[in-house]
Amino acid sequence: MPFRFEIEARDDKARAGRLFTPHGEVQTPVFMPVGTVATVKGVPQDTLEELGVQILLNNTYHLYLRPGVEMIRQLGGVQKFMSWEHPILTDSGGFQVFSLSDLRKVTEEGVTFRSHLDGSSHFFSPESAIAAQIGLGADIIMAFDECTEHPAEYARTQASMEMTLRWAARSKKYFEEHKQEVPWFSRGLKSPVENPHGVLRQGEVQTQALFGIVQGGMFPDLRRESAQRTVELDFSGYAIGGLSVGEPRPMTHEMVDAAIRFLPEDKPRYLMGVGTPEEIVHYVAQGVDMMDCVLPTRAARHGLLFTSEGRITIKNARYAGDDSPLDPNCGCKVCARYSRAYLRHLYASNELLAQVLNTIHNLAYYLDTMRRMREKILARTSATRT
């Protein structure tokens, strides 16, 4: 089906909606687990389905380096490649280029960088980053942006924002000219065999949705200007980038607010790279529809577990003889089956299964948090109507 977003209910600024993508529907607000290199580290895809994961984020930078865009294109796109025939979003590669690679050189044309894997030299421009994302074939792709470093002066932040706006226009232009090259592209009025994901009406095409990214550093007026001018470029959705880069949380909230009030009501809003369980609740209340973060999965691999009773550092000796479940209020299959003592033993013994089970639980906790938020928004709206 073509990309579409519908808002079902509102609770003050918070929204509950549905995102329709070529590979299925996503109920928002939604948390997107990070599957860096086309895998959520340690978790099989059927387990992600059991957890109720609706949409994954993959990193363009990582997939571009390994196994390469052309390989994934030939194999039918990243959904087929990883056997996840559900929605996927790819980031633009910009953030990884700025955070992981060495010796990057930024010009108006794009970014030259060295692979963190083998030191080989590469170049991303708005055009080549979009070409890579079209080849990978995620359902939602992102304009190429510069993630402004923090802290940064006003003039530097403004110049960076201006370049991101020019890159956004170039990203959109390239996308519009090449969007039919996505591996699973189809056009209206084809037969069901040629058009397997649903019947398209005449003139409709099934392709990717391109989102723009708001930058502007830690300056509210730049956030506002970036939002307004990105919206003028007309994207299918809008992300707020360049946050959670070291600034204090109240500043993050202020910047989200400064940008979000200038984003259109009827388009999805995606806050990139956040946050703790408490924070994602806050951002939903601010009107954000989509979030991603490595925190639940990365913390899990380091033995930091989120529970309804607070954070647990599972390696702590106090859990060695504790036969209670990790979180008595969690219904995930880890909490249903294993004790803290066993999880502590696995972690202390550096066992693979520690990383697998910890990741499953932390994802369950994040997904449950989002589901509860969504239910609350829907319930509040129903109550208001009666």
Next chain:
Amino acid sequence: MPFRFEIEARDDKARAGRLFTPHGEVQTPVFMPVGTVATVKGVPQDTLEELGVQILLNNTYHLYLRPGVEMIRQLGGVQKFMSWEHPILTDSGGFQVFSLSDLRKVTEEGVTFRSHLDGSSHFFSPESAIAAQIGLGADIIMAFDECTEHPAEYARTQASMEMTLRWAARSKKYFEEHKQEVPWFSRGLKSPVENPHGVLRQGEVQTQALFGIVQGGMFPDLRRESAQRTVELDFSGYAIGGLSVGEPRPMTHEMVDAAIRFLPEDKPRYLMGVGTPEEIVHYVAQGVDMMDCVLPTRAARHGLLFTSEGRITIKNARYAGDDSPLDPNCGCKVCARYSRAYLRHLYASNELLAQVLNTIHNLAYYLDTMRRMREKILARTSATRT
């Protein structure tokens, strides 16, 4: 229920049977995956159940060091500890003491060794090894033996075998005196509440089964003598140890044959630490009922996969664009869902999921091999009867 073994069918020397243990029934011939430290590396317990794993092997040496016997005993035994309420077998610790630890010193009394984890000094005697296994509470436990090094001279092998026989007698004596100390012990004519695993008849007790271990190195007459004299000590089952230690395969087969013909027909026979898929088929034909081996799980973690079309080294570049399943004749969830290209990518990217999925497939391959052997024995017997 009390421990019991029934033979259902025979095909020449091969047997199909049922092993009844306090934590459930095991259909033989059976392959026991190795769950070293109370986990099959990377595979959650529900996945092991889906695979049809009937019984796991845990290593006493590893659990003794971490998390410790007393901890597991307090938590109700290793089945409860790892949430695997199915049969478990523990080895005696002897093999790991001889292969993993440093500075071991063997005397008639037992073995002094240093932990491979922290260098701390420990002592295993037949009595303390059995005490550890009673504390862990596996359904089947093993007499403490000396795994004779290979190669070894006749006199050295004979002396080692004699000591293993004396240790077997001491193991049995200690076990008989302490078998009521297993965490889940119960006695006949108790109420169902006190006797949760089934109704025991008067005089029956629910406890562990102790197996003896045949040694004798690479000398058929010593294998025969070890078998005969171990059987005289009267165990619930008999293992053949000290094989697959570097000798050529025809010699392994000869030693198995030299021992197995002197083991009682009506008791289970367990060949320790073997083997490749081809070998386990051979040993079933020789009359072996139980096997364990780290090969499927360890090879999987190193990217060596067993398939109906032969071995696959998944890191090989030829699989990078191969969208066919790993093994077209395998029904496991890895072959049903993922391509060789994806598995190759995971392995080449050093991703956790490579180890998880590879292990699931290799275990499926071993378990399927055993199931087919069992069905063949049952079918042959039925055909003979009609």
